Amino acid sequence: MNNQLKQGILLESGTNELEVLELGIDGKNCFGINVAKVREITSPVRVTKLPKHHPYIEGLIQLRDEILPVINLSLALGLPWENEDTGVFVVTEFNQMKVIFHVSWVNQIHRVSWEEIEKPSQMFQTMEGSLIGVIKKMDKIILLLDFEKILVDINPSVGITKERVQKTGSKEERATKRILIAEDSWILRKLIEETLIEAGYKQLSFFQDGQQAWDHLEEIYQKDKNQLKKYVELVITDIEMPRMDGLHFTKRIKEHEVFKELPVIIFSSLISDSLRHKGEQVGANAQITKPEIDKLVETMDRLIV
Template sequence: MSMNDIKKPDILTESGTNELEIIEFHLHKTLPSGGYKVCHYGINVAKVREVIRVPDTEDYPNAQSHMIGVFSLRDNLIPLVDLASWLGIPTCEDLTQKIVIVTDFNKMINGFLVDSVLSIHRVSWEHVESPSQFLESGEQDCVVAVVRRDDYLIMILDFERIISDINPELSMDKYDVTQDKNVIIDDSMLAKRQAKTIMVVDDSAFIRKMIEKTLQSSGYNILDAKDGQDALEILEDFVRLAEEEGGTVTHFVDAIVSDVEMPRMDGLHLLKRLRDSSYYAKTPIVMFSSLMSEGNRLKALQLGANDTITKPEIGRMVAMVDGLVLEDK
């Protein structure tokens, strides 16, 4: 497959359609018999810049073992990562028949070495299953979703987690809100934040824990949800409790921070459903995504988001939430 075969749809800009397009790619796991087993993986088309043949690379000093080297492409110096090596999958070492997927998200460009790229599938997020249906996923899990095909499964990898592991100095995990001079953390502000509860919605346990740590360190109470459907079910329970108790949903949640790409229900569809509800029509909602282009930001705002953040900018999170839920900062 060449990049000419990949029509880059701004799929996230479609108004809460709850659909995405994924590129299916393969790694060929070497077997003791000398043959190989095809392992099926996927990545959102919106994260892919292009698919190329394996370029010539230069060694990079003191690089991680999973990094093959760096290469130049359209004036960008790009690291080439051996994805099979990172995943612990033995594959053929001959690079001549392999392919490189060049990704562009979180304001970073990376190359990932794979054995082949098969095709593009357009699927509804409601048909994309959480890996928790299959196994207990934790913060270190690198699979965020699973797509069923007729006779095999496509594992959607958590590329944010992979890149963070390979480039730890660029990771959001390095951010410490308690050391941020732009964020006030004193007794008064802690007390104000401790009176508020924020729901964090993200299918990546790795990313979710980073957001939670940042908000909790500044004083906020946290609820978490692993995808849009999980969040909607929790929020609908709050509606029933509010009706039973004669109160409002603000007794349970004051604001929502949501990812866009999630199995079962994506963030934009969740946003649309909440804005169509009289209970959550005015709830502050921030969309936090690795794919927040200007077009996607405008669409999120049109659907009713109060604001958006691109995932590397976690340092903006507390001030943004403060502005939405604290009456006097």
């Protein structure tokens, strides 16, 4: 099997929907990955082992003209699986990187609304930080995985760090600027807060998803719609978030009579040449790929300082 995934299946932008590829590493658990991150599905081939490699990494393969790492998803999730020579390779691309995940099987693609995706509860605390959300489909539960978190676990340097923002310096004029940030991962909220404070931004309001952030904006509108900049001067949003994703959140802002003047920066792992048009269609002022927080700060300066 060697299947190129058709790109652009979900053509509309800002519909608050996504397509999820169902996959697994045993017969019990169903996991999911956003189809926007998947480039290809292929049969496994022999990998080239690496000396002193991370335990999650099986090795390297050559896929046409590229050398790509292969990550064993079962090991990354701490689940047993011994069938190294079987299964499926899922070729992914996000954060401007291509990585292969070795899984046991892939199944169908589900089109779902972010409103249907629930935040992980305490029953999934053993996977804390590795889940974006939970999807209930008839007789099964699909766990939507945070694949970026897996990569950061393997190599922390590919994540958001203070070192990335230090070259931008800290500017006093940033301290009074009011920033609204929608990000579902508590780990990333903490990292973004620490790095933006390092850069001099002090007035930061964080929200767990687009719906929570939108509700806050509506409260501001009802209270003092003529003085919006007293409360928020710029919006930063992730894309993948339960209840309301960042594209739909951005679309709502840009279609609103008052909020449309707010600069919106999409800060997401899903910024690539093939997906950038989605942010453009909903009116985002800028799109920055994680973890380039130094570029995020530079863009914030350009839009509001």
